[in-house]
Amino acid sequence: MDIVEGDIAGRYREHTAKKATYIMAGIAMVLGISVLSIATGTVAMPVTDVICTLAGYSISTTYDSIVWNIRLPQILTAIVAGAGLSISGVVMQSILRNPLGSPFTLGISSASAFGAAFAIMLLGTGSAGKTDIIVNNPYITTIAAFSSAMLVTFVILMFARIRGNTSETMILIGVAMGSLFSAGTMFLQYFADETQLASIVFWTFGDTARASWSELGLVTVIVGFTTIYFSLNRWKYNAIDAGDDIAKGLGVDVDKVRLRGMMCASLVTATTVAFLGVIGFVGLICPHMARRTIGDDHRFLLSGSIVAGSLLLLSADTVARIIIQPYQLPVAVLTSFLGAPAFIYLILKGRRIR
Numbered sequence: 001m002d003i004v005e006g007d008i009a010g011r012y013r014e015h016t017a018k019k020a021t022y023i024m025a026g027i028a029m030v031l032g033i034s035v036l037s038i039a040t041g042t043v044a045m046p047v048t049d050v051i052c053t054l055a056g057y058s059i060s061t062t063y064d065s066i067v068w069n070i071r072l073p074q075i076l077t078a079i080v081a082g083a084g085l086s087i088s089g090v091v092m093q094s095i096l097r098n099p100l101g102s103p104f105t106l107g108i109s110s111a112s113a114f115g116a117a118f119a120i121m122l123l124g125t126g127s128a129g130k131t132d133i134i135v136n137n138p139y140i141t142t143i144a145a146f147s148s149a150m151l152v153t154f155v156i157l158m159f160a161r162i163r164g165n166t167s168e169t170m171i172l173i174g175v176a177m178g179s180l181f182s183a184g185t186m187f188l189q190y191f192a193d194e195t196q197l198a199s200i201v202f203w204t205f206g207d208t209a210r211a212s213w214s215e216l217g218l219v220t221v222i223v224g225f226t227t228i229y230f231s232l233n234r235w236k237y238n239a240i241d242a243g244d245d246i247a248k249g250l251g252v253d254v255d256k257v258r259l260r261g262m263m264c265a266s267l268v269t270a271t272t273v274a275f276l277g278v279i280g281f282v283g284l285i286c287p288h289m290a291r292r293t294i295g296d297d298h299r300f301l302l303s304g305s306i307v308a309g310s311l312l313l314l315s316a317d318t319v320a321r322i323i324i325q326p327y328q329l330p331v332a333v334l335t336s337f338l339g340a341p342a343f344i345y346l347i348l349k350g351r352r353i354r
Helices: 002-039 047-054 061-095 108-122 138-163 167-190 194-204 213-232 234-241 244-249 254-276 282-294 298-322 331-349
Strands: 126-128 133-135
Touching (some): 002 047, 002 298, 061 213, 061 298, 108 254, 167 194, 234 244, 234 254, 244 254, 282 298, 298 331
Antiparallel strands (some): 126 133
């Protein structure tokens, strides 16, 4: 018996070590691509000079300005935003028991975009420039985006309770709400002047290049606190994956966990949209990427999704910056190109969360 138990324990340690190795390898890839991304752009820099600049050794004032004021904030924003959208997606898929759940597919991103546009154009929280809208009051903008996101969240949960917690119900309600809020955004654009119209359309495109250190700080704080909350509830998400009845039998307050999880995911989405615009499909693709290599155990899946989201958005942002030099393509264009085939694949496959 002791030999059998020892063998089982050894296999379990090997199993968990393999998952940890995948996560550490992903972190190493993020760090490596970050350095290459800083070195890549209209002004190319040697990797050694980038490393020296990051280490505090000034090579030139031009390199210092490019690294610290332009590229590093953009890269860190891509990492944090990708992590936030990805972990929000994996939590939504778990608590709703819906493999197609994500901030984008459930209409939360569109609702957040409407709330942010409403605040910027009608509440005076932003000023229109020649190419974009500068957010003067990020707190009111985020609150407006979060309020719209929560409205969609409550509608989805309400219909799920009434009609049954099925994938079809939630996706259809999410599509309907996304269409409604997209129409609301177009309504605001119709009554905007030429400068506001051009600015709000440009702002709607998801792009990490517009973020500065101040925006990065606020997004990082919100993503950090929600990540801690999700991590503390990882066992509850595992229980819900087994079914609501089983989770309730284990003492999990399913309704409370589901509501709080959706609120936190909506807050991350609203903050990201308020500063960066709509970046679609990251929260849909990355959780499934992590599941294929790590599995469904949220003790590892949450960390794996964070790494996958950071890696995907950072890679897409780097490619978007160099694909049509000297111009920079909004990163949301690439994520949508990647996300649309993946979304169709998941629908055709009909894969359910185990």
